[in-house]
Amino acid sequence: MHPLIPIRRCWHSFFFKQSYFVEEVCQDAKNFYQRGWLLGTAGNFSIRGHKINGSNEHTYWVTASGLDKAHLSVEDFIHLAGGLRYVHPKETRKPSDESLVHEAIYQHIPQANVVYHVHPPYGTWVSRQQAGQASVLKLPAIEMIKGVGFSTHDVDANVVILANTQSMQDLCTALAPLWPTLNVPAFFIQGHGLYAWGATPQDAKRHVEVLEFLFQQQVWDALTPRALPHGY
Numbered sequence: 472m473h474p475l476i477p478i479r480r481c482w483h484s485f486f487f488k489q490s491y492f493v494e495e496v497c498q499d500a501k502n503f504y505q506r507g508w509l510l511g512t513a514g515n516f517s518i519r520g521h522k523i524n525g526s527n528e529h530t531y532w533v534t535a536s537g538l539d540k541a542h543l544s545v546e547d548f549i550h551l552a553g554g555l556r557y558v559h560p561k562e563t564r565k566p567s568d569e570s571l572v573h574e575a576i577y578q579h580i581p582q583a584n585v586v587y588h589v590h591p592p593y594g595t596w597v598s599r600q601q602a603g604q605a606s607v608l609k610l611p612a613i614e615m616i617k618g619v620g621f622s623t624h625d626v627d628a629n630v631v632i633l634a635n636t637q638s639m640q641d642l643c644t645a646l647a648p649l650w651p652t653l654n655v656p657a658f659f660i661q662g663h664g665l666y667a668w669g670a671t672p673q674d675a676k677r678h679v680e681v682l683e684f685l686f687q688q689q690v691w692d693a694l695t696p697r698a699l700p701h702g703y
C-alpha cells in the first residue's frame with residue numbers, strides 16, 4: 472500500500488481514517504487533469520482531518536498553492552485548522568488560495584469528508600449564461616441526475632451559482648445563508664468552477680462527473696436547434 476501522509480510531516484496522520492483517501496484523491500486529480508478540468512494549475516483538493524483535542528473543530532488537509540494537478544502526491548497536502556492556521560508550526564508552504572471555502576464546507580456539511588474544486592469547461596460556460604449575482608440553475612431531469620443523490624430522474628434539482636470574487640471571505644459570507652438550501656452536494660462559482668464534496672473520494676468524483684455531464688447537456692440544448700433535420 473502507498474504510504475499515507477509521511478510521518479515526518481504529521482505523526483498522528485496515521486490515526487485518522489481519511490488519510491487513507493489521499494492516494495485516491497491524487498488519482499482523481501490526475502484523471503480530472505487529463506479531461507481538461509484542471510489546466511494551468513487550476514483547482515484544489517482537500518480531505519477532512521481529525522478533531523483538535525478537546526474541541527469539536529475538525530482539521531483538514533488541503534493542496535498547496537500553484538501545483539500541477541497531474542502530479543499530486545501525499546506530500547502536497549498541508550494540514551490546517553480553522554482560520555487557515557497551520558497545525559504544524561514548522562509548516563511554511565502556502566495553502567491553496569481557496570482553502571477558506573474548503574474549511575466552510577467542512578464546517579457546514581458534516582457528511583463531507585472530501586472536497587474537490589475543479590474548473591470544468593461546460594459548467595463554466597453554463598454559469599456564464601446566468602445573469603446577475605447569486606442565482607439558482609435548474610438541472611435537467613434526466614437519468615444521470617440520480618448520480619448526485621436522487622432516487623429518480625423526476626426531481627426538481629438545482630445548483631446554486633455564486634458570483635466570482637477574489638475574496639474568499641466574501642464568498643463564504645455569500646454562502647452563509649445558502650447552506651440549508653443546497654439540494655445537490657455542490658455549488659458553482661460563476662465563470663470560475665465547481666465545488667463538490669462527498670463522504671468518500673468515490674462520491675466526490677461521481678458528483679463532479681455527473682454535474683459536468685448535466686452541464687454538457689445544457690450546453691448542447693442551448694446550441695442545438697430544437698428540431699434536428701431528418702436523418703441527422
Ligand SMILES: [Zn+2]
Pocket residue numbers: 513514569588589590663664
Ligand atoms: Zn478555482
